[in-house]
Amino acid sequence: MPKVRRKHNIPAANLNLEEKLVHINRVSKVVKGGRRFGFNAIVVVGNGEGVVGHGLGKANEVSDAIQKGFDNAKKNLIRIPITKTGSIHHDVVGKAGAGQVVLRPASEGTGVIAGGAVKSLLDVCGIHNILSKSVGSSNPHNMVKAAFEALKQLTDPLEVAQRRGVSVKKVFEG
Secondary structure: OOOOOOOOOOOOOOOOOEEEEEEEEEEEEEEOOEEEEEEEEEEEEEOOOOEEEEEEEEEOOHHHHHHHHHHHHHHOEEEOOOOOOOOOOOOEEEEEOOEEEEEEEOOOOOOEEOOHHHHHHHHHHOOOOEEEEEEEOOOHHHHHHHHHHHHHOOOOHHHHHHHHOOOHHHHHHO
16 A cells, blocks of 8 residues: 655744754864864754654854754644644654654643653643653654654544545544
């Protein structure tokens, strides 16, 4: 069965996006006169209603790296389906490099059970009840990318029902 491709990129022009810095890394390059330092920043943006994006910015100054990261994050926004209880519809697994993130729906009142980098992404996204487990690398770069890949895989039950030509109730029965 051919995979259905959905358009994920959303223009950031008229969205009220919340920005969150996940991690700053200082890198150095040895040159003739000594060490030259640079910075890279991982950032996530979201509107709290199912739109989320992540970005990486690199520069010689911290503030420039953060700004580049926010600009980059705004360029790759996706919309994800969220339940009325602020959770996701089904289990998903995302992989990036040696990192793997498992996201599972949770009942009302559970909260966001997730590690640092993944928690930041889920907070700006607007998910309030979710369980997550990170396996493998705990590198913030890989964790954010893996969680983002997992969120990309989420499907709306209404969309699945329309694609199959059945009712939404039938989708949940099997």
